[in-house]
Amino acid sequence: MSLLTATQLTKRFGGIVAVNQVDLDVGSGEICGLIGPNGSGKTTLVNVITGIYKPTAGKVVFEGRPIHGRTPHEICALGIGRTFQNIRLLLALSVFDNVRLGGHIHTCSRLWDVLLRTGRLRREEKEVADRIDEVLDLTGLRSCRDELTRNLPYGRRKVVEIARALMARPKLLVLDEPAAGLNSSEKGNLMTLLSRVRDTGISILLIEHEMAMVEALSNRVFVLNYGKKISQGSFAEIQRDAAVVEAYLGTGGSHA
Amino acid sequence: MSRLAYLKRIGLAQGILLVLALIPLIGVPAYQFYVLERGLQNVLVVLSLVILLGYTGQLSLGQAGLVAVGAYTYGILCVNYGLSPWLGLVAAPLAAGLVGVVVGFPSFKLKGPFLVVNTLAFSEIVRILILNNEKVTGGPFGLNRIPAIATGLPLYYFMLVVAFLAAVATLRLSRSHIGLALKAIREDEVAAEAMGVHVRNYKLLAFVISAVLAGVSGVFFANLAGYLNPDSFTINESSTYLLMVVLGGMDNVAGGILSSLTVTSLPEALRFMARSRMVVYSLILLLVLRYSNVLNLANLKRMMRRRQPTPDASTVAQNKVNR
Numbered sequence: 001m002s003l004l005t006a007t008q009l010t011k012r013f014g015g016i017v018a019v020n021q022v023d024l025d026v027g028s029g030e031i032c033g034l035i036g037p038n039g040s041g042k043t044t045l046v047n048v049i050t051g052i053y054k055p056t057a058g059k060v061v062f063e064g065r066p067i068h069g070r071t072p073h074e075i076c077a078l079g080i081g082r083t084f085q086n087i088r089l090l091l092a093l094s095v096f097d098n099v100r101l102g103g104h105i106h107t108c109s110r111l112w113d114v115l116l117r118t119g120r121l122r123r124e125e126k127e128v129a130d131r132i133d134e135v136l137d138l139t140g141l142r143s144c145r146d147e148l149t150r151n152l153p154y155g156r157r158k159v160v161e162i163a164r165a166l167m168a169r170p171k172l173l174v175l176d177e178p179a180a181g182l183n184s185s186e187k188g189n190l191m192t193l194l195s196r197v198r199d200t201g202i203s204i205l206l207i208e209h210e211m212a213m214v215e216a217l218s219n220r221v222f223v224l225n226y227g228k229k230i231s232q233g234s235f236a237e238i239q240r241d242a243a244v245v246e247a248y249l250g251t252g253g254s255h256a
Numbered sequence: 257m258s259r260l261a262y263l264k265r266i267g268l269a270q271g272i273l274l275v276l277a278l279i280p281l282i283g284v285p286a287y288q289f290y291v292l293e294r295g296l297q298n299v300l301v302v303l304s305l306v307i308l309l310g311y312t313g314q315l316s317l318g319q320a321g322l323v324a325v326g327a328y329t330y331g332i333l334c335v336n337y338g339l340s341p342w343l344g345l346v347a348a349p350l351a352a353g354l355v356g357v358v359v360g361f362p363s364f365k366l367k368g369p370f371l372v373v374n375t376l377a378f379s380e381i382v383r384i385l386i387l388n389n390e391k392v393t394g395g396p397f398g399l400n401r402i403p404a405i406a407t408g409l410p411l412y413y414f415m416l417v418v419a420f421l422a423a424v425a426t427l428r429l430s431r432s433h434i435g436l437a438l439k440a441i442r443e444d445e446v447a448a449e450a451m452g453v454h455v456r457n458y459k460l461l462a463f464v465i466s467a468v469l470a471g472v473s474g475v476f477f478a479n480l481a482g483y484l485n486p487d488s489f490t491i492n493e494s495s496t497y498l499l500m501v502v503l504g505g506m507d508n509v510a511g512g513i514l515s516s517l518t519v520t521s522l523p524e525a526l527r528f529m530a531r532s533r534m535v536v537y538s539l540i541l542l543l544v545l546r547y548s549n550v551l552n553l554a555n556l557k558r559m560m561r562r563r564q565p566t567p568d569a570s571t572v573a574q575n576k577v578n579r
Contacts, residue, residue, distance in 0.1 A: 050450060052446065052449075052450070071449070072446075072449040072450045073449050073450075073451075073452045073453055073454050073455070076450060076451060076452035077452050082450055084446075084447070084450075088444050088446060088447035088450075089444075089447070090439065090440055090443040090444060090447070091443065092439075092443060093436075093439060093443070097436055097439075100433070100436055101436055101437070101440050101448070101451050101453075102451055103433075104433060104436070104437060104440075104451055104452050104453055105451075105452035107433045109432070109433065111434060111461070114428055114429055114432040114433075114434055114435075115425050115428060115429070117428060121432070128433075164451065168451065168452060
């Protein structure tokens, strides 16, 4: 059974149909690519899945539970983590604190624990700190643990976002163009990181324009254009699909 | 534990308050002592703003309204209903906290200037309600002969203990996951929400904690003055509180304590200047704001930390290049 299933998902903004009756599913332990030209509705689709937008129509089912129309923090608590296309980090805070925020849903200390510094809080803080170091090691961010996020270069910031999402122990990780703006060595590191994440059993829905990466990582690929799903299948299959070629290159109209 | 390590653990904020505990020993004239007490009372309001504005990023110009709710709840319960001052001390912050829920509610939808206008309006409504319900509040004639929890030195030390506890609580909140959630709301609400922070609940929490602290401050005000009048809770007071928290460095507890003590006593210290007093006062504030980066305790700490060798020098160097 698949982990995430979206059926006939539609999102309208006034007269514009940004996402139009899209069916999509991500299986357990799978990396699924989501590609399409700029403005094809990839980010909107992801925002509907993660609750930032409410769908106009259609259903999203995660682990057998309908999640459409739920708020982002509920969806996060159910096990869908995400990163943003235009990085949304807490720039005034350290890398450590940014990653710590990802663990928010797993904290159970209450206000009284905090004010009285109870044993429960101290135990929990210790666990969280250990887990953060684990995540920082996995993502290779250990060396900038206490740096202010504002002082990090762009490529590092993107990794911090992934680390923050991983801290929440998601079952599905939704990445919105994680490779955009990275140099080739950073891209290589990112690919290693993502395959390592997949090996820990986390499924990934990957929006990406970097085709080499989509090809190397994805088990299956979905292609959107003008909000509609125009193709799906293995990378080799969609590569041969005439509709995909047309969306990316245009029709070869004759110029008389 | 070495003495230095112990001092470090106490921290700057608590250190300042410990110094305040010693002040009565050197013998301060009555009026100066009263100003000091008022400064201490203001520390609580500033802490309430550190949490609300400094951590959560919600700008309020209605703190005077919440102080008024605390002060008048205490006053009315003790004077009109003969409640024991100690019960009043418990009841008044609770009432302020409840009102804080009402003030916090619009923050779900309103941001920035719109929220400010809202809190400002709230504060004015409170003031006008007090002014016009003469039977209960004494209206423009004020509420007289309010019994105090204690007077003189005992009251001073009691306030000091409360301020100390409030400062410790604020610092603990700051470093906890709850404080982190509040700061995440300040930095980026969408990101906070996507990371599982229930933004509404946490905003409300910040407003309620903030209101409770302001309410306690109100009780102390009633204790110090023994008399309440709606003129003590105007927009003027709210903006002074805002000034204090900004001067203190917004999310800096120690800075906030220092600035509430200085801003409270500065106009009194300048009293010898007679007519030019407010001009000099404003000028000093302007200069302090202009050079606040030099005075800012947080910056000072950071500069001192930078001098220490970091474990990984290469990342620091790399970041300097990228900056």
